[in-house]
Amino acid sequence: MSNPQSKWTDGSLAPGESESFSGSVSCRHYGQAGRVTTRETLGRAVRFLREKEIESPRLNAEILLGHVVDRPHSHLCLESHRLLSISQLAKFKRQVVKRSRHEPLSYLIGRQSFVDLSFVVNSKVYIPRPETEILVDEVLKLLRGPFLHAHRRPLIVDLGTGCGNIAISLARGMPEAIVYATDISAEALGVAVHNAELHHLEDRVVFIKGDLFDPLREENLAGRVDVIVSNPPYVATPEIESLPPEVRREPRIALDGGKEGLDFYERIIPLSSRFLRRGALLALEIGHGQLEKIQHMIARQEDMEPVRVVKDYQGIDRIVLSKERVRREG
Ligand SMILES: C[S@@+](CC[C@H](N)C(=O)[O-])C[C@H]1O[C@@H](n2cnc3c(N)ncnc32)[C@H](O)[C@@H]1O
Numbered sequence: 001m002s003n004p005q006s007k008w009t010d011g012s013l014a015p016g017e018s019e020s021f022s023g024s025v026s027c028r029h030y031g032q033a034g035r036v037t038t039r040e041t042l043g044r045a046v047r048f049l050r051e052k053e054i055e056s057p058r059l060n061a062e063i064l065l066g067h068v069v070d071r072p073h074s075h076l077c078l079e080s081h082r083l084l085s086i087s088q089l090a091k092f093k094r095q096v097v098k099r100s101r102h103e104p105l106s107y108l109i110g111r112q113s114f115v116d117l118s119f120v121v122n123s124k125v126y127i128p129r130p131e132t133e134i135l136v137d138e139v140l141k142l143l144r145g146p147f148l149h150a151h152r153r154p155l156i157v158d159l160g161t162g163c164g165n166i167a168i169s170l171a172r173g174m175p176e177a178i179v180y181a182t183d184i185s186a187e188a189l190g191v192a193v194h195n196a197e198l199h200h201l202e203d204r205v206v207f208i209k210g211d212l213f214d215p216l217r218e219e220n221l222a223g224r225v226d227v228i229v230s231n232p233p234y235v236a237t238p239e240i241e242s243l244p245p246e247v248r249r250e251p252r253i254a255l256d257g258g259k260e261g262l263d264f265y266e267r268i269i270p271l272s273s274r275f276l277r278r279g280a281l282l283a284l285e286i287g288h289g290q291l292e293k294i295q296h297m298i299a300r301q302e303d304m305e306p307v308r309v310v311k312d313y314q315g316i317d318r319i320v321l322s323k324e325r326v327r328r329e330g
Pocket residue numbers: 125126127128129132159160161162163164165166182183184185188210211212231232233234253254255
């Protein structure tokens with residue numbers, strides 16, 4: 001096998017197995033005993049990623065290297081003369097090559113932060129997005145405010161939980177809450193269970209495999225749920241092919257919302273009333289341009305009333321909050 005330091009490879013994940021993209025490196029680039037420094041390695045990775053038109057090449061390279069050497073990436077500049085071992089360098093190269101092929105950074109490092117927690121992710125789960133943090137914040141604000149009677153233990157349902165980021169963040173933010181989280185993907189649920197254990201919340205977050213509300217029917221939750229929350233797949237099928245290559249690496253089942261991206265809302269909104277108690281909350285993340293149609297779906301439910309629409313960091317309508325009407329007696 002060739003020396004992993006001798007060249008960076010592009011056509012193969014194993015160093016030295018295919019064409020070089022930056023040529024061989026002369027000895028003067030290396031530190032003692034042929035080992036190379038953090039700064040030199042980073043510089044070459046940044047150039048390579050830039051050539052491959054990866055956005056933010058320096059940050060990507062630093063995060064990958066930090067992951068390989070098990071150091072916070074922000075410390076690397078303070079350790080620029082640190083020498084990498086041959087195995088670290090080989091591993092880093094493999095990661096950089098994968099990143100150059102648009103494998104998401106979060107899959108490569110196996111982690112994504114969400115709210116203030118770190119979640120394990122892999123290619124079987126959707127990568128949590130900052131917009132979804134707004135959904136969690138809004139639900140927590142309402143739960144902690146006058147929305148619920150202070151003495152109640154809120155019962156929360158998260159539909160399409162993925163790696164469990166919403167369910168786990170809500171359970172952590174509401175120490176009394178019980179969260180039921182469903183997903184159709186057994187592989188995603190495996191990751192979610194692992195995340196709940198990592199955050200010591202497995203006693204208050206119940207993961208169940210199945211289609212949206214289906215697995216809840218046996219849980220005797222009808223009319224008892226305080227919050228239904230969901231960030232369902234909402235990309236219109238024809239738009240999937242034009243998504244950035246990184247996003248297309250995520251599970252299609254997590255993206256595809258049907259012809260107009262609205263299939264899941266058409267199912268979730270009418271069924272929610274069966275599970276929500278009077279005055280309880282339905283909180284949905286929605287896609288760009290979907291607000292009007294979703295508001296119409298909600299308006300068609302005689303038991304539901306709108307609460308609020310919240311924009312994301314780009315000013316796009318992103319979160320729709322509505323609640324189960326409290327009927328006046330008599
Ligand atoms: C956009 S991802 C959201 C993941 C996570 N809740 C988040 O917000 O980051 C949608 C999730 O819905 C799940 N899903 C797709 N179809 C489903 C169905 N019929 N029933 C339950 N979950 C489904 C996918 O597996 C995926 O995990």
